[in-house]
């Protein structure tokens with residue numbers, strides 16, 4: 220790569236100042252490196268004024284600026300449309316190039332193509348570098364050089380490629396090249412949440428690089444048990460790093476390196492390799508989206524576009540009950556309460572609630588996917604779409620269409636004592652482990668003793684599972700011929 224006098228690193232989903240592909244490249248090839256983050260008004264304007272993700276980003280930007288200042292640098296923060304802001308700033312700073320971490324979501328790909336054209340017209344370069352995945356869409360292929368659509372062979376090929384190319388995990392250091400940073404022109408002048416048009420408030424989880432590291436260190440202390448405990452929401456044993464991975468406040472290479480070392484040395488017990496697999500799922504869905512942008516609006520498998528989902532007033536009422544945690548199925552309602560109140564939902568419960576919406580209520584997965592997109596702190600198009608299409612059986616390597624989670628069995632199996640339900644559905648907190656999973660099966664007298672009247676304190680089930688199951692099997696019979 221050419222040697223540049225000035226360059227501009229545009230931070231997007233990589234809000235950190237260590238192991239950073241674009242920063243490393245800029246610092247090692249330019250005399251003077253500027254850093255910018257743009258609050259994109261097209262994204263911010265439609266959001267609720269108390270949006271939890273904006274709080275997370277805002278706190279992470281403060282942490283990034285502080286770390287850059289420790290290195291003798293600073294973060295320029297602007298608001299507007301990146302396609303206007305970035306070319307103007309690059310001109311103002313006389314930057315030869317703008318460098319970014321690659322983003323694989325279809326809208327971002329289109330925006331970056333326009334950015335590239337705009338900068339090129341001004342005589343500047345645009346460099347997009349792999350940073351947020353270990354392997355991009357062309358890097359892990361079948362023996363016939365085609366794409367994978369099933370996870371396990373993809374994972375095996377991914378691990379094989381990593382073993383053959385261990386340098387893939389090498390860090391992109393920043394500290395030792397810090398001399399090339401442009402020094403701060405004055406003290407920090409970051410916009411407050413109010414100045415951005417949002418209500419003040421705390422982020423929903425520890426933010427910034429230090430927040431990520433704190434969570435990771437805590438998680439590594441019990442990673443050995445992850446394989447067993449990860450399916451039980453009340454054990455709260457997963458890493459909670461998804462939001463940090465979404466915004467790049469941690470580095471995927473750093474996480475994979477650590478997990479892999481713990482697998483090799485045995486220090487991570489059986490849990491470390493299971494956790495590593497979860498990180499590979501993230502690459503898998505990123506690859507699926509990048510290669511199949513049609514999945515954003517359509518089924519991965521075209522035959523499933525023929526499914527006739529429920530619509531109309533009744534379906535709208537059922538959808539509202541699902542969103543608000545009023546389905547009468549305690550585990551589903553507890554999960555939706557966790558999502559609505561915190562912006563997080565445990566993975567097992569994402570599967571249970573997505574299955575309930577699509578296969579018990581017969582509602583289009585796209586409606587659920589959009590609701591999760593609004594609410595999840597860690598919302599990421601690739602994994603959310605992949606998860607929803609998995610649950611709805613419309614995706615690649617999805618749950619077979621005739622396999623339908625029973626919400627009560629799931630509850631008995633993964634929240635046997637009802638601890639998670641009690642935490643999130645206070646109306647049921649006095650019910651015992653035998654009663655809490657299906658309160659409509661408990662006699663009125665027993666419920667009355669515990670202070671619960673169904674239909675008043677807690678809803679009756681909005682559908683009957685066995686009937687819903689039959690309806691779903693009929694609904695999916697249209698795809699039977701195509702997919703067996």
Ligand SMILES: Cc1cc2nc3c(=O)[nH]c(=O)nc-3n(C[C@H](O)[C@H](O)[C@H](O)COP(=O)(O)OP(=O)(O)OC[C@H]3O[C@@H](n4cnc5c(N)ncnc54)[C@H](O)[C@@H]3O)c2cc1C
Nearest residue numbers: 457458459460461497501566569597598599602603606607
């Ligand atoms: C319907 C549905 C929707 C989902 N939507 C999202 C989403 O918008 N954003 C998101 O990051 N994950 C999503 N997931 C995947 C998974 O539920 C979350 O990544 C996980 O619950 C986050 O918690 P954690 O960080 O404690 O995970 P951990 O169990 O600690 O896993 C570590 C990391 O691995 C990755 N990971 C774990 N499971 C998956 C998976 N199934 N697919 C892809 N990556 C995975 C995540 O980056 C996660 O942070 C979804 C799953 C389903 C079934």
